[in-house]
Amino acid sequence: MSMVEEFKKFVTRGNVVDLAVGVIIGGAFGRIVDSLVKDIIMPPIGALLGGLDFANYYVPLNGQGTSLPLLEAQKAGAVLAYGNFLTILLNFILLAFVIFQMVRMVNRLRKPVVPPTVAEAEEIRLLREIRDALTK
Numbered sequence: 001m002s003m004v005e006e007f008k009k010f011v012t013r014g015n016v017v018d019l020a021v022g023v024i025i026g027g028a029f030g031r032i033v034d035s036l037v038k039d040i041i042m043p044p045i046g047a048l049l050g051g052l053d054f055a056n057y058y059v060p061l062n063g064q065g066t067s068l069p070l071l072e073a074q075k076a077g078a079v080l081a082y083g084n085f086l087t088i089l090l091n092f093i094l095l096a097f098v099i100f101q102m103v104r105m106v107n108r109l110r111k112p113v114v115p116p117t118v119a120e121a122e123e124i125r126l127l128r129e130i131r132d133a134l135t136k
Contacts, residue, residue: 029095029098030095033091033094033095033098034091036094037087037090037091037094038055038087038091041090041094042054042055042087042090054083054086054087055070055083055084055087056069056070056083056084057081057082057083057084057086058070058073058079058080058081058082058083058084059079059080059082060073060077060079061077061078061079061080062076062077062078062079063077064076064077064079070083070084
């Protein structure tokens with residue numbers, strides 16, 4: 001089998017296509033959550049903490065002023081950008097929570113494993129009685 005045929009077989013498998021769709025949808029969903037965090041959640045938190053964009057909070061390590069935006073402070077030297085880190089961390093936590101809820105919903109929709117019914121237990125009891133009678 002040639003490499004092209006092998007590649008074609010690999011790509012046309014269901015798992016590869018499902019994975020590709022999942023990655024594309026996951027990327028788009030990640031951007032939605034990123035926008036939710038940056039545009040909806042973090043501005044009120046930033047307003048409570050002084051009115052600045054929370055992503056621009058940093059600790060200067062090279063003597064830069066704290067009044068500079070993060071990008072300008074990074075150009076002037078090293079900074080500890082804790083606000084940006086917290087924004088990304090909150091983004092991750094929200095995304096993980098939403099995915100957790102989606103997995104819970106899918107698990108609820110799956111058919112539960114049905115325990116053996118009373119009729120099956122009765123059949124097993126009868127079969128055991130027959131087996132015991134035959135052994136006698």
